[in-house]
Each structure stands twice: as C-alpha cells, then as structure tokens.
Amino acid sequence: MKIVGGGLAGLAAAARLGDSGVEVEVHEARQFLGGRAASFPLSPGSPDFERIDNCQHVLLRRCTALLDFYRRCGVEDKIRFHDTLHLLSPDGTVDRIRKDPLPAPFHLARSLLAMRCLDWRDKISLLRCLRAVPRDRLRDDLDAMTMAQWLRKKRATARSVARFWRPFIVSALNEELDRASALPALQVFGEGLLSSRTAYELGVPSVTLDELYSQALAGRLGPRVRVLLGSKVNRIDANSGEADYYISAVPFDRVSSLLPDLPIQEVVSRFEHSPITGIHLWFDRPVTSLEHAMLLDRQIQWMFHKGGGYYLIVVSASRGLESKSTAEIVDLAVEELRDFFPVARHASLKRSRVIREARATFSARPGLERWRPGPRTRLANVFMAGDWTATGWPATMEGAVRSGYAAAEAILETTGSETRR
Ligand SMILES: Cc1cc2nc3c(=O)[nH]c(=O)nc-3n(C[C@H](O)[C@H](O)[C@H](O)COP(=O)(O)OP(=O)(O)OC[C@H]3O[C@@H](n4cnc5c(N)ncnc54)[C@H](O)[C@@H]3O)c2cc1C
Structure with missing residues (x-):
C-alpha cells in the first residue's frame, strides 16, 4: 500500500x-x-533553533x-480545550461566550443575550437566525446561495453579521460571507456550535x-x-x-x-484557493492575559498568546493583505492590536514574522x-x-x-x- x-x-x-x-x-x-x-525552525540555518507553526491551528x-x-x-x-470564547471590541469590551446549564441547542443562549457588542435588535435577529440553522441545513438549495444571501433572507441585522456571523464563518471556512456557500457555513454552526453542549469548545x-x-x-x-x-x-x-x-x-x-x-x-x-496570513509578533512583554480572542471590527481577526511576549495574529481569507508589503502588514497588525490592548502601546516589538499562505485552503464557493x-x-x-x-x-x-x-x-x-x- x-x-x-x-x-x-x-x-x-x-x-x-x-x-x-x-x-x-x-x-x-x-x-x-x-x-x-x-x-x-525560525532560523532555517539552525534546525534546533526555536520552532514555530506556519499558523495557529485550532479545532x-x-x-x-x-x-x-x-x-x-x-x-x-497535548490539546487544551477552552470552554470560553472571547470576542473583543476595539473599545476594550470583552464578550464571553460559554455554555450555561441549559441543554443544547440553547446552551449558549445566555452568553449570546449578554453580548455587549450587540443591541437587543441584533440579539433577537441572532437568536432567530440560529434557530433556523437546524431546519435550513436540510434545504436542498443551500449550496446554491452564499452565506451573505442566506443572512439577508433571514433579515440578520448588519451588526450581528459583522460582529458574530462574519468572525465565526471567515475563520471556520477561510472565506468571506459573500463568497462562501451557505451549505458549509450552516454545517459549521449546526455541528460546531449547536450539536452538543461542548461541541463549540476550542482546542489549541x-x-x-x-x-x-x-x-x-x-x-x-x-x-x-x-x-x-x-x-x-x-x-x-x-x-x-x-x-x-x-x-x-x-x-x-x-x-x-x-x-x-x-x-x-x-x-x-x-x-480555487483562499489565502490565510499568520503574523507572528514578539513584544518585549505580555500585552494581555487572554490566551486567545476574536478581534472585532478590524482587519486582524484572531489573537493567540503563545507565551511571554509572543502573539500570533491570524487573518483568514486575507486577500485584503495581498498588495501590502511584509512591513506594512506588521505595522497594521501592531497598530490594530494596540486598539484592543492598551499595554501594547508601551511595548516594543522585538521581532516579527509574516507567513502568507496563498494556497491555504480551497474556497468553499x-x-x-x-x-x-x-x-x-x-x-x-x-x-x-x-x-x-x-x-x-x-x-x-x-x-x-x-x-x-x-x-x-x-x-x-x-x-x-x-x-x-
Ligand atoms: C495558514 C493555515 C491555517 C489553517 N488553520 C486551520 C485551523 O485552525 N484549523 C483547521 O482545522 N484547519 C486549518 N487549516 C487547514 C488545514 O491545515 C488543512 O485543511 C489540512 O492540514 C489539509 O491536510 P491534507 O492532508 O488534506 O493536505 P496537506 O496538508 O496539504 O498535505 C498534503 C501533503 O502532500 C505532500 N505532497 C504533495 N505532492 C506530493 C508528491 N508528489 N509526493 C509526495 N508528497 C507530496 C505535501 O508536501 C503535503 O505534506 C489551515 C491551513 C493553513 C494553510
């Protein structure tokens, strides 16, 4: 064989x-x-030197x-599971999504209703759309529409799209809502978030x-x-x-x-391909105590704390970065990170590495x-x-x-x- x-x-x-x-x-x-x-290895000349992953891989x-x-x-x-997902707004607000005692598929309802980055109209729209997921997953025309079209049909509010649907879909499918098929997108929500009380837990x-x-x-x-x-x-x-x-x-x-x-x-x-960019940043000090977070309303999308002052920033479906030089990408990431973490304004960047994976995954059209x-x-x-x-x-x-x-x-x-x- x-x-x-x-x-x-x-x-x-x-x-x-x-x-x-x-x-x-x-x-x-x-x-x-x-x-x-x-x-x-960070330094190809010395294979025993510090090793890094091409990009953060989570499950x-x-x-x-x-x-x-x-x-x-x-x-x-060697896989550590986290039962809390953090959604960070640039004004410093942290929303925590974690299970409450209710059975699936209602186990996240309390966290979603408590989200401070959404108003009550957004939350009603969010819960209405999530309720439709198990039924709509079975529709046979689902692969004929994009996730953006599905959300429009469901009258999802613009803010719930920007601050909930997009962050989850873009990182799970590595594709934008107006390009990604609704079929895999609803699969991610149906299986990954709603299928059991622990399904959504993040393994790093x-x-x-x-x-x-x-x-x-x-x-x-x-x-x-x-x-x-x-x-x-x-x-x-x-x-x-x-x-x-x-x-x-x-x-x-x-x-x-x-x-x-x-x-x-x-x-x-x-x-066809869809790209992912990993931006590895080493500061002279830790800039947050959070181990990971989804970053809202900016180009950078996820932050993973890799220990000490080392942070890995991930941008999925990163076509918007293609025309930028490596230095411009580092500047953008540092600047945006400073919006979320004020400590980063006083930290100096010791080292950086940008890894662009142009052929990261196929595009789920x-x-x-x-x-x-x-x-x-x-x-x-x-x-x-x-x-x-x-x-x-x-x-x-x-x-x-x-x-x-x-x-x-x-x-x-x-x-x-x-x-x-
Ligand atoms: C930057 C980035 C971030 C990602 N993040 C995540 C994540 O967080 N979570 C997640 O679940 N997935 C993530 N993915 C996707 C995940 O990495 C892939 O879906 C998965 O690893 C693909 O595995 P594969 O075995 O199908 O293909 P590959 O990993 O591409 O393996 C194919 C192998 O075949 C070898 N090969 C090719 N041609 C030949 C040949 N002629 N002879 C011998 N060998 C050959 C290649 O060298 C390669 O090692 C990410 C991908 C990238 C690029």
Whole structure:
C-alpha cells in the first residue's frame, strides 16, 4: 500500500490501515510531516533553533475524527480545550461566550443575550437566525446561495453579521460571507456550535504541530506503517505493480500531475484557493492575559498568546493583505492590536514574522460541494483523500482526517480485510 502525501489525510489513512494489519508506506515530498499544518525552525540555518507553526491551528471538540487520530498518535493530551470564547471590541469590551446549564441547542443562549457588542435588535435577529440553522441545513438549495444571501433572507441585522456571523464563518471556512456557500457555513454552526453542549469548545495544541506528528515518526502508528520523508512521487502508475493499492493524499492542485491517467481535470478546475496570513509578533512583554480572542471590527481577526511576549495574529481569507508589503502588514497588525490592548502601546516589538499562505485552503464557493470527489476513483486500485474531497466538512484538519479514514475504509472494504479500529 502506497500513500502519497504526509499531511493529515495521508497520515490518518496510514493509521487506520496500519491498525488493520495492512503494510503501508507513506511518501512525503518534504523533509517533515503535516503538510499545511506544519512547523519549521525560525532560523532555517539552525534546525534546533526555536520552532514555530506556519499558523495557529485550532479545532473544536466536535472534531471527533481528528481527536481519534491524535489518540492513535498518543498525543490527545497535548490539546487544551477552552470552554470560553472571547470576542473583543476595539473599545476594550470583552464578550464571553460559554455554555450555561441549559441543554443544547440553547446552551449558549445566555452568553449570546449578554453580548455587549450587540443591541437587543441584533440579539433577537441572532437568536432567530440560529434557530433556523437546524431546519435550513436540510434545504436542498443551500449550496446554491452564499452565506451573505442566506443572512439577508433571514433579515440578520448588519451588526450581528459583522460582529458574530462574519468572525465565526471567515475563520471556520477561510472565506468571506459573500463568497462562501451557505451549505458549509450552516454545517459549521449546526455541528460546531449547536450539536452538543461542548461541541463549540476550542482546542489549541499546547505544543508545536510537529510535536504532534513526532509520534507518527517514532512508530506510534504501528509497526506496519513506514514513513518516508523527502520522497516525492512524480506519478502514480496504477498498472506498474509497484504497490497493490494507492492513496493520493495531495492537495487538489497537485492531483492532475500525480494521476495523469485519471480524467480529473474538470473536477479540479472548479476549485480555487483562499489565502490565510499568520503574523507572528514578539513584544518585549505580555500585552494581555487572554490566551486567545476574536478581534472585532478590524482587519486582524484572531489573537493567540503563545507565551511571554509572543502573539500570533491570524487573518483568514486575507486577500485584503495581498498588495501590502511584509512591513506594512506588521505595522497594521501592531497598530490594530494596540486598539484592543492598551499595554501594547508601551511595548516594543522585538521581532516579527509574516507567513502568507496563498494556497491555504480551497474556497468553499456555492455549487462546489457536488464536485468534491469521494474516496473511490475510476481506477480500481487508486483511492483519493485530502481536505478537498467529499467529507461533509470544510477544508480543515478534521476534514483531512475524515478523508483519510474514508479512503482507508474503502480499501478495506475492497480487499475484504478485517477492520480493527
Ligand atoms: C495558514 C493555515 C491555517 C489553517 N488553520 C486551520 C485551523 O485552525 N484549523 C483547521 O482545522 N484547519 C486549518 N487549516 C487547514 C488545514 O491545515 C488543512 O485543511 C489540512 O492540514 C489539509 O491536510 P491534507 O492532508 O488534506 O493536505 P496537506 O496538508 O496539504 O498535505 C498534503 C501533503 O502532500 C505532500 N505532497 C504533495 N505532492 C506530493 C508528491 N508528489 N509526493 C509526495 N508528497 C507530496 C505535501 O508536501 C503535503 O505534506 C489551515 C491551513 C493553513 C494553510
């Protein structure tokens, strides 16, 4: 069994197959695992120097497949869950969203009603729209409209859109409301926020991402899984006899060249990228005691405190930053951060690093869902995984792991192998 791609999709497939007694080789082109969820040394010349993640990667308690994968790697305890989400307004107001004793889907109602950045009209509109989510998720025309159109139809107030819907959707889907399909957007709210009392809880790794995969390299995925780094596969030739089965676990823009025998170009042409920018800032002191916060009404969207004076600022769907130089992006981030945290006005910036991921995820546009391929292909011994395939989830780590598991299950079904979870 040959898996091409050592991102979460490929690793998840390997874990599942290895666990079922299948001999697996994972071929990863780069010298490290994790793909788009990866870490690297701050100073490339000295690999032992401080390592940072390309960007903050978070999950929700609802990401059950990803948590299962972390459990298989023995690193589940490296994810810290937070039951309070902070929404910060530039005037310093902090709104806290957390569960109250009511059962789902009403468990967040008290926090939402207490939000100081919304007035009572906004709150009524918000609760009305949220109430419609479980029913509207089942509409069959949902993937034909954008989330902005859905919110207009529901008469959501402008402020509830700007201060609630947009911050959640843009960070979860990495796309703007007027570009994102309402289908994955309502999926995020239906599953991620409302499905259970704890679904919304935010998981933040307490270690760098590469530490999460180190166990995969150390053989934790089982004796049958072999990981080969620096092993780029130029082409999968299904008839070569090199392996009995293959899984392509590469991003959508790589799959045509990897699988020239597969008529997949038309599918791939439907996909386009959406960028994310991570702005790493090291101040000479801590500027807030909050560990993380959503930042409202500014271009910067999320702040994560990484310890000491180190803060990671995230801008999803960051097309607005594309024309700016690195120095301009740092200036903008520092200036906006000072609006939220007055202490930052007196702190000096010691170091910064801007990481622009132009190909961060696919853009979840209306109509795309039906083009996402399933795990089986027209070639009987070639299977497909990756966050862009049909997982029912947006382009996330959870989607990637689900796709890997689905490809593994499809192979086990084909071969009739005994499945062992
Ligand atoms: C900046 C940023 C922030 C993000 N934030 C979050 C977040 O907070 N939460 C979340 O859930 N998701 C987040 N995501 C999305 C998440 O990282 C991806 O959805 C997920 O990691 C995709 O995994 P994958 O295995 O499908 O693809 P990839 O991670 O792209 O893995 C594919 C692998 O295949 C390898 N490869 C490609 N071609 C070949 C070849 N020919 N031979 C061998 N190997 C090859 C690549 O090197 C790569 O390692 C973020 C993404 C980015 C970029």
